[in-house]
Structures are given as structure tokens and as C-alpha cells.
Amino acid sequence: MLDNKKPRIINVTRKPSKCPDCGSQVVDIIYGTGDMTEIEFVLEYRKDAIMGGNNIPRRPPIWSCSCGCKRFRKVNPDGSDAAVKVKMLKNMRKAPATKINWTSDLASRALEDNRHEIMHHYEMEITTELDEHETLSITAVSGSDAEDQATELVAKGFVGLRGRKCVAIEVFDAE
Structure with missing residues (x-):
């Protein structure tokens, strides 16, 4: 029975566009994350990734299926280990907050009621009490x-x- 099981880590020569088992998106594995969860990472850095924890294996996989069913290790075409640079949390830069399209509760209800005509897309310039923009x-x-x-x-x-308080909000219609 164990002979029929497919390996969890798959050797590849380049990043797959989707998982061969489940078909989901393939994302980076971020190491040096400690106990950080994927949700905390998305909210903080606004990127999709799988948390690799603090321990980096000797032959680390560098990509993972977004559901976590498979991990991918980069190898050379001859099958030998390729030199890779693992992605570390301390080297990550935040993506712009506009990468996330937030939806209000009223817009969610309008979507459920199939009332698309009342929904609008806005860009908001926010300033907090700590003068963050x-x-x-x-x-x-x-x-x-x-x-x-x-x-x-x-x-x-x-x-x-x-900051936790908005001192200025400018609203613009998005294109």
C-alpha cells in the first residue's frame, strides 16, 4: 500500500504553473517565519505564500501547492540539486495595499442579492494619527x-x- 503513495516533495527544473495533483496555484515557501500563519503573512505582506518555519532543510523545497499537498524542489536537468536561494521573511518587502481589493459588508450583501449596479470601486488615500499614508x-x-x-x-x-485611527480619508472613483 505504501508503494502506491506519491512523494510529497517533487523534483522540478522550473516552477510549475499549477499543482499536478490538485491543480491549485504554486506559491513560494518563506523560511524564517517562526509561528506566523499564512493569514498573518497575507495581511502583513499582501502576498500568497506558505510558511516554512525557522528550520531550513539541507535540500529545501522552495515552492509549494497553495493547499500544501505537494512541495517542489529545484533540480538541474541531470537530476542533481540546483543551487537555490531560499526566500527568507527578513528579506521580504510588502506589496502595495492596493493588491487586496477589500469589500464592504453592504457590497457583499448587494453581490449576494445580484444587485451589481449599486456596487462601485473606490481608491482610498488614508492618513493615520501617526502620519502613515x-x-x-x-x-x-x-x-x-x-x-x-x-x-x-x-x-x-x-x-x-x-496607527489605529484615520485622521484623513480621501475617496476617489477607481478606473
Whole structure:
């Protein structure tokens, strides 16, 4: 029975576009993350990845299926180990917050009710009490709904800013 089992780590010569088993997206494995979860990583860095923890294996896999069913190790065409540089958390840069399209509760309800005509896409320029500036992309039913959503996201710490209070919000219709 164990002979029929496929290996969890697959040797590849380049990054696969999708997992051969489940068909999901293949993402980077980030090492040096400690106990950080994928959700915490997405909120902080706004990128898809799998957390590799603090221990880096001798022959580390560098990509993983987004569901975690398979991991991929880079090898040379002759099958020997390729020289790789693992991605470390300390070297990661945050992607812009506009990579995430936030949706307000009212817009979610409008989507469920198939009322697409009342939904609008907004870009928000936010300034916090610590003079931090961020641009958010929000789908909402009105400008005030988008402002409420932005204020809530900042207050709950979902945007990755230290400040928790919006002192200025500028709303623009997105293209």
C-alpha cells in the first residue's frame, strides 16, 4: 500500500504553473517565519505564500501547492540539486495595499442579492494619527460606505499600519 503513495516533495527544473495533483496555484515557501500563519503573512505582506518555519532543510523545497499537498524542489536537468536561494521573511518587502481589493459588508450583501449596479470601486488615500499614508482599494455601495470600511480596517489592524485611527480619508472613483 505504501508503494502506491506519491512523494510529497517533487523534483522540478522550473516552477510549475499549477499543482499536478490538485491543480491549485504554486506559491513560494518563506523560511524564517517562526509561528506566523499564512493569514498573518497575507495581511502583513499582501502576498500568497506558505510558511516554512525557522528550520531550513539541507535540500529545501522552495515552492509549494497553495493547499500544501505537494512541495517542489529545484533540480538541474541531470537530476542533481540546483543551487537555490531560499526566500527568507527578513528579506521580504510588502506589496502595495492596493493588491487586496477589500469589500464592504453592504457590497457583499448587494453581490449576494445580484444587485451589481449599486456596487462601485473606490481608491482610498488614508492618513493615520501617526502620519502613515496608505492607499486602499475598496468595493462598496457608496463613498461613505467605503470610508466606514477603511476606518474599520485600520482600527482592526488589517492594513498593516501601526496607527489605529484615520485622521484623513480621501475617496476617489477607481478606473
